[in-house]
Amino acid sequence: MAKQKGICQMCTLGCGFIAETAGAELVDFEFDPDDPNGQGTLCAKGNCIPELLTHPKRLIAPMRNGKAIRWEEALRAIGLALTQIRDNNGTDALGLVLSGDATCEEVALAQAFVPACLKSRNLDVFFPTNDYEVLDALAHANGKTRRASLQNIRDANCVVTVGDPFATCPVISRRVLDARHEIRANSINCIADAPNMTSRFADTFLQTAESRGLLAVIKCILDMTEGNTSTWQKEMKRLLDKAPFEPKETASAARIADRFVKAKTGAVLLGTSNPLAAKLAAALVRIGGEGKAIHALLDYGNSPFIYEGFQRTTSTRQILEYAVAGKLKGLVVLGADILAGCPDVNVKEAFGKLDLLIAAAPFRNQTTEMAHFVLPSAIWQEKSGTVMGRYVGALLPPPGGAKSYSDIMMYIAGAMGIRLQPADWVRVERTGRLEDEDVGALVEKGLRDDFIPQVRSTATRFSDGSITNNVSWRKAIEGGIQR
Amino acid sequence: MKKLFLDLDRCIGARACVAACYRTHQNSPIVEMGDVVDAALLPEMCRQCENPACLAACPKDAIFRDDKGIVRRSNSRCIGCKSCVYACPFGAIADVLGTYMIAKCDMCADRQARGLIPACVASCPSGALRFDEIEGVRAEKKYVLLGGHMMGRHPYFRR
Numbered sequence: 001m002a003k004q005k006g007i008c009q010m011c012t013l014g015c016g017f018i019a020e021t022a023g024a025e026l027v028d029f030e031f032d033p034d035d036p037n038g039q040g041t042l043c044a045k046g047n048c049i050p051e052l053l054t055h056p057k058r059l060i061a062p063m064r065n066g067k068a069i070r071w072e073e074a075l076r077a078i079g080l081a082l083t084q085i086r087d088n089n090g091t092d093a094l095g096l097v098l099s100g101d102a103t104c105e106e107v108a109l110a111q112a113f114v115p116a117c118l119k120s121r122n123l124d125v126f127f128p129t130n131d132y133e134v135l136d137a138l139a140h141a142n143g144k145t146r147r148a149s150l151q152n153i154r155d156a157n158c159v160v161t162v163g164d165p166f167a168t169c170p171v172i173s174r175r176v177l178d179a180r181h182e183i184r185a186n187s188i189n190c191i192a193d194a195p196n197m198t199s200r201f202a203d204t205f206l207q208t209a210e211s212r213g214l215l216a217v218i219k220c221i222l223d224m225t226e227g228n229t230s231t232w233q234k235e236m237k238r239l240l241d242k243a244p245f246e247p248k249e250t251a252s253a254a255r256i257a258d259r260f261v262k263a264k265t266g267a268v269l270l271g272t273s274n275p276l277a278a279k280l281a282a283a284l285v286r287i288g289g290e291g292k293a294i295h296a297l298l299d300y301g302n303s304p305f306i307y308e309g310f311q312r313t314t315s316t317r318q319i320l321e322y323a324v325a326g327k328l329k330g331l332v333v334l335g336a337d338i339l340a341g342c343p344d345v346n347v348k349e350a351f352g353k354l355d356l357l358i359a360a361a362p363f364r365n366q367t368t369e370m371a372h373f374v375l376p377s378a379i380w381q382e383k384s385g386t387v388m389g390r391y392v393g394a395l396l397p398p399p400g401g402a403k404s405y406s407d408i409m410m411y412i413a414g415a416m417g418i419r420l421q422p423a424d425w426v427r428v429e430r431t432g433r434l435e436d437e438d439v440g441a442l443v444e445k446g447l448r449d450d451f452i453p454q455v456r457s458t459a460t461r462f463s464d465g466s467i468t469n470n471v472s473w474r475k476a477i478e479g480g481i482q483r
Numbered sequence: 484m485k486k487l488f489l490d491l492d493r494c495i496g497a498r499a500c501v502a503a504c505y506r507t508h509q510n511s512p513i514v515e516m517g518d519v520v521d522a523a524l525l526p527e528m529c530r531q532c533e534n535p536a537c538l539a540a541c542p543k544d545a546i547f548r549d550d551k552g553i554v555r556r557s558n559s560r561c562i563g564c565k566s567c568v569y570a571c572p573f574g575a576i577a578d579v580l581g582t583y584m585i586a587k588c589d590m591c592a593d594r595q596a597r598g599l600i601p602a603c604v605a606s607c608p609s610g611a612l613r614f615d616e617i618e619g620v621r622a623e624k625k626y627v628l629l630g631g632h633m634m635g636r637h638p639y640f641r642r
Contacts, residue, residue: 029506031605041608047502170497170608177493177609197495 005032006395007387009101009380010045011169012298013037014388017046019381019395026050026396037150043170052379053396057363059376060400071401071411078373079415081356085330086119095122095319095328098405099335100131100300103385106405109420110334113409117418122328124316128341131298132312133275138282138296146285148267148293154179158263160189160217160256162210162281164196165271169297172269177201187263189256191217198271204259206252209449210272214280215240216249220257221287232439233287239443260284266292273299276445279437316342323350330356332412334405335377339366360408376402484552486531486617487590487604493611500526503606507594513577513586514603526612528603529554529575529588537587540570546587551595556587 001022008015015038020028029050033040062074085093096114098107107125114123125132153159154175166173179186180201190202191213199205206213219240222233245253260266266288268281278296285294314322316338322328324346331354339347351357351370359371362379378398383406385392398404403411413420504514514528535554538546545560546567556567567587568576577586591601599605604614613620 030599040605041499041610042503042606043497043499043608044502047499047506047606050506166495166497166609170495170499173493173495173497173609181493197497201495 001027004393004395005035006049006381007390007392008038008042008046008049009387010043010049011300012296012388013169013171014390015042015046015171017042017049021396024397024399026053038171039174041171041174049381053381055363057365058399058402059361059364059368059374060402061376062401063374065372074373074375075411075415078358078412079417082118082330082332082412083416085356089329091119092121092322092327093329094118094120094331095314095322096120096124096332096334097316097319097336097338098123098125100125100127101335101380102405103380103383103387105385106409109406109409112420113413116420117413117416118332122314122319122322124312124314124319126316126336126338126341127300128337129273129299130275131273131300134270134273134278134296134298137275137278138270138294146282146293148295150175150295152265152293153267153269153295156186156263156265156267158187158189158259158266159269160191160260160266160284161198161202161269161271162191162214162277163270163272163274164192164198165269165297166197166201168271168299172295172297173201176269187259189259191256204252204255206249206256208249210274210277211280211446211449213249213253214277214284215243215443215446216245216253217257217260218280218284218287219243219245220250220254221261221284224257224261225287232437235439236283236443239439243443243447260288260292264291268292268294270294270296274449276442276449279442280446317345320345320347320350323353326353328354330354331358333357333359333361333367333371334408335361337361337365337367339370360405362402375408376400377408378402378404484531484617485590485614487528487601488613488615488620489526489528490611490613493609494526495609495611497608499606499608500528500603500612503602504588507591507602508586513588526603527573527575529590530573531588531590536570536572537567537576540566542566549592551592553590553592554587555589555592 001020003018003020006017006019008017016032016035017038018028018030018032019026020030031040031042032038038046061068062071063069064074064077082094096110096118098110102110102125110123114120148156150172153172156179159176159179161176166176176188180188187203188198188201189204189206190199191206191208191210192199193207193209195205195207199207206216208216218236222237222240268285270278270281272278281294285292316336319328319331320338320342323331331351339351348370351367356373357371358373358375359368360375360377361368362377368374376398380387381395382398382402383404384394385406410420501514514526531552531554535546535548538548538554542564543560543562545557545562547555547557549555575588591599594601600614604612
């Protein structure tokens with residue numbers, strides 16, 4: 001029996017838990033009161049971690065066209081097929097898509113694996129939501145220097161939420177509500193397109209499209225602080241003066257702006273996957289003055305590439321377009337369920353045109369149904385590595401023949417006769433500034449706000465014992481299917 | 484005796500209590516989340532009534548009060564007649580466990596024996612649930628009675 005501390009990777013907060021294991025089995029799962037992030041609590045997603053480990057859809061043996069085979073056979077065939085495609089078609093005929101739950105080390109290995117073994121530039125870390133774009137937008141708009149810590153949120157006099165952060169990361173609500181109950185001057189202001197879990201607690205609720213609402217608040221702040229503004233702000237003000245905001249929007253926005261500017265400390269909680277809203281929220285923090293900071297809450301826990309300098313060369317959508325155009329012949333998918341995560345692209349057509357599709361995944365999913373080779377892989381409780389800036393050890397060994405993504409890449413490289421050298425991990429700072437942004441485009445797009453979330457993760461469903469963190473389409477929600 | 488308290492001013496409806504209960508009670512849904520007049524979400528938990536209707540309704544004495552005062556259900560005596568399910572005025576007993584079983588909150592007796600608080604309270608992300616002595620909480624004068632002994636903070640109703 002061994003007691004270990006683990007970090008939940010169901011969202012970006014990273015709450016801690018204590019797992020007691022005996023051999024390959026989880027004996028006890030307990031809350032960790034000493035953890036600074038979770039403070040001894042877990043949300044519905046975190047409570048389902050033990051359920052993931054014994055999930056009925058778990059893959060444990062490699063498969064070729066639906067039939068179970070041994071690892072040696074699978075690797076020999078995969079190595080042969082990949083080498084053949086690479087030699088016949090030259091560079092960029094192969095690609096690799098890595099799942100968002102990969103550790104930093106695995107992303108580094110993939111950055112070495114793809115050029116060395118596949119002779120290609122087609123590599124992406126795949127997220128069904130726009131996590132990459134949101135964090136990129138934040139970094140680009142200098143949001144990184146104004147990142148709010150969890151203590152900042154606890155101490156903030158004014159909180160502005162964009163979207164629904166309480167639904168994405170419920171554990172954050174304790175800090176926000178603590179601040180409301182203990183600091184009397186605290187106010188919660190919500191900008192969202194529909195009433196949601198967060199808006200129920202809002203003192204002011206600006207119900208409009210996210211980026212439109214943010215622009216309305218920015219306009220009110222710019223009106224308040226006339227004089228000594230930068231050219232960027234002047235340009236923004238000029239464009240926004242003509243913007244057609246409704247009186248109801250303006251009234252709520254003025255209240256929010258007044259509170260945000262007057263508050264000594266303020267925090268913006270970003271609970272949306274809208275990249276444009278992220279950029280504008282970062283602008284709001286900049287314009288709001290000293291003591292204001294931003295915190296992004298995202299659906300996917302480990303975003304390994306964001307702060308560690310992953311160089312994105314090709315997006316998954318581009319890779320799929322190459323496949324449709326016939327340029328891409330083979331694809332290795334490690335963990336990502338592309339078919340379920342890209343509803344707006346015809347993934348089935350792209351997969352149908354591939355000569356070889358290798359899918360490694362912990363669970364049976366839509367992508368593994370279409371794959372020529374299926375390899376069982378470990379989930380995040382079963383591998384060690386750096387996640388969210390912390391090194392996390394494996395809690396349990398993977399069941400059956402499941403292996404981590406790094407092991408799978410090393411084995412495939414071995415089968416292709418290539419010795420892999422992990423690439424040097426280079427920290428790349430994104431140096432974009434808000435001042436370099438095209439204000440006109442920002443305002444025009446923001447007022448229109450045609451953003452439709454692709455995938456929205458929903459609350460846990462228990463009654464049928466199906467997968468815990470299920471994902472449903474916007475279409476399905478609109479069609480009236482119960483979440 | 485310690486009881487469960489709910490601060491409706493803090494409950495965000497994250498359903499973490501439901502998940503925690505589900506996990507700690509061998510996947511039987513004891514806590515469910517119900518809507519109250521479209522405005523609030525209320526975890527439907529056992530109130531541990533002073534004079535429990537479920538106990539009175541049980542034909543086989545399967546529901547009993549233990550030495551700590553907790554109303555519990557005996558696994559061996561329950562015949563699954565669901566009398567308690569219909570008797571409970573709060574709908575806090577679930578009948579979905581299967582043959583000869585109903586799901587009844589036992590205030591996490593096994594966790595309490597290990598010196599831990601009930602799982603739903605420990606899990607609550609927003610700090611809305613509280614497990615405390617009823618006298619102490621009454622003295623604070625922050626809570627009003629909200630059906631049985633589940634209590635909510637009254638400022639909620641003023642909003």
